Amino acid sequence: QVRSFPCSPPPESIEAIPQSRVRMSRGVAIAAVLCGLVTLKTSMSFLTGVPTHLPDHRQGLRGSQSSAPNSASHGAEVLPGSLLAMGTLAAVVAARRRDASSVTMRLTRSQWYRKVKRISGDRAIFDVTVKKPLGIKLEPIPKRKGDTFYRGVGVSEVVPGGNTDILNEKVCTTEEDPGMWILEGDRVIAIDGQECVEASFDEIVKLIQANQDDSITMTLVRNTRSGPIRVVLLPGGETVTVRRNAKLAQAAEVAFGKELKYGCVDGWCGTCWHRERSTNGVFKPCCDLLTGDWDNVMPLVLTPKPERAGDAKMGEERGA
Numbered sequence: 001q002v003r004s005f006p007c008s009p010p011p012e013s014i015e016a017i018p019q020s021r022v023r024m025s026r027g028v029a030i031a032a033v034l035c036g037l038v039t040l041k042t043s044m045s046f047l048t049g050v051p052t053h054l055p056d057h058r059q060g061l062r063g064s065q066s067s068a069p070n071s072a073s074h075g076a077e078v079l080p081g082s083l084l085a086m087g088t089l090a091a092v093v094a095a096r097r098r099d100a101s102s103v104t105m106r107l108t109r110s111q112w113y114r115k116v117k118r119i120s121g122d123r124a125i126f127d128v129t130v131k132k133p134l135g136i137k138l139e140p141i142p143k144r145k146g147d148t149f150y151r152g153v154g155v156s157e158v159v160p161g162g163n164t165d166i167l168n169e170k171v172c173t174t175e176e177d178p179g180m181w182i183l184e185g186d187r188v189i190a191i192d193g194q195e196c197v198e199a200s201f202d203e204i205v206k207l208i209q210a211n212q213d214d215s216i217t218m219t220l221v222r223n224t225r226s227g228p229i230r231v232v233l234l235p236g237g238e239t240v241t242v243r244r245n246a247k248l249a250q251a252a253e254v255a256f257g258k259e260l261k262y263g264c265v266d267g268w269c270g271t272c273w274h275r276e277r278s279t280n281g282v283f284k285p286c287c288d289l290l291t292g293d294w295d296n297v298m299p300l301v302l303t304p305k306p307e308r309a310g311d312a313k314m315g316e317e318r319g320a
Contacts, residue, residue: 106175107278113297115180116180122224123222123223124221124297125189126219130167130182130216131215132214132216134163136155136158136164137155137157138188138204139201140154152187153200153201155188156184168182168239172239173299181230182218183222183230185223185227188220190218191216192216225295226292228241229242229299230299231248231251231252231255231299232299233252233255233274239255242290247285247289248285249262262285263286265287266287267287271306272306273307274302275302276301283302
């Protein structure tokens with residue numbers, strides 16, 4: 001019997017710019033306005049020949065007369081100040097543009113977690129809408145030894161270059177898409193809101209084929225502590241899906257397609273250190289394992305942040 005299935009909550013918006021950035025931006029704007037006023041005042045004084053400072057009236061009381069400077073002599077004094085103010089304003093604007101270009105908005109751990117609905121057994125339920133053709137391979141999930149229940153149908157492969165792979169890149173790497181993404185091992189439990197928890201492989205295929213739209217919404221369930229992990233290596237964006245307890249070095253070698261060398265074997269030299277984008281944690285490919293501590297609702301996005309020591313270099317042995 002077909003019945004509606006609850007959908008995951010809507011994704012949260014991308015993290016706002018920190019308050020320190022906001023305060024700095026306000027300060028820059030105020031400085032720009034002040035510089036503009038100074039420039040306007042000095043420019044008008046240069047054109048009209050009116051001095052920027054009033055004469056000393058005390059000299060008039062003593063019988064001396066204060067004469068206003070002529071426009072030529074006054075302009076010679078005002079013009080450097082005007083140019084200085086204009087130069088300051090240009091420098092402030094250039095600095096503001098550099099600051100704006102350096103601001104990057106990234107999802108936090110809590111924002112990733114809000115994309116899914118948690119259920120028992122370290123599992124998460126969420127919806128994903130993918131354009132057709134989907135670009136994934138579905139297979140019945142094999143039973144484990146001692147299983148007495150049907151394990152359902154799951155995603156066995158994400159086809160490189162397919163629509164699901166493109167969606168995953170927009171969600172995991174560039175964060176252009178605020179939705180969720182598909183990982184190998186995800187179990188299909190609903191198609192377009194129609195539950196298929198106990199449906200066979202053929203029945204799920206029929207549900208997909210019955211869809212006449214340009215896209216399909218699948219409800220998936222993921223084991224967040226024992227399922228595989230998607231690793232993204234920046235700045236190139238190389239990706240690989242690995243099993244738990246695999247070495248991070250093996251994931252990097254698969255992603256780059258070649259054997260990598262390191263300056264040490266326990267991370268002390270610092271040449272291979274990486275920072276994770278959402279948590280800012282330090283990962284050391286030469287020795288770290290991908291254990292059950294990582295919640296695979298988030299991709300593991302790593303950026304090189306080496307702490308160089310001695311003559312060691314990234315990817316090379318000491319002395320190379």
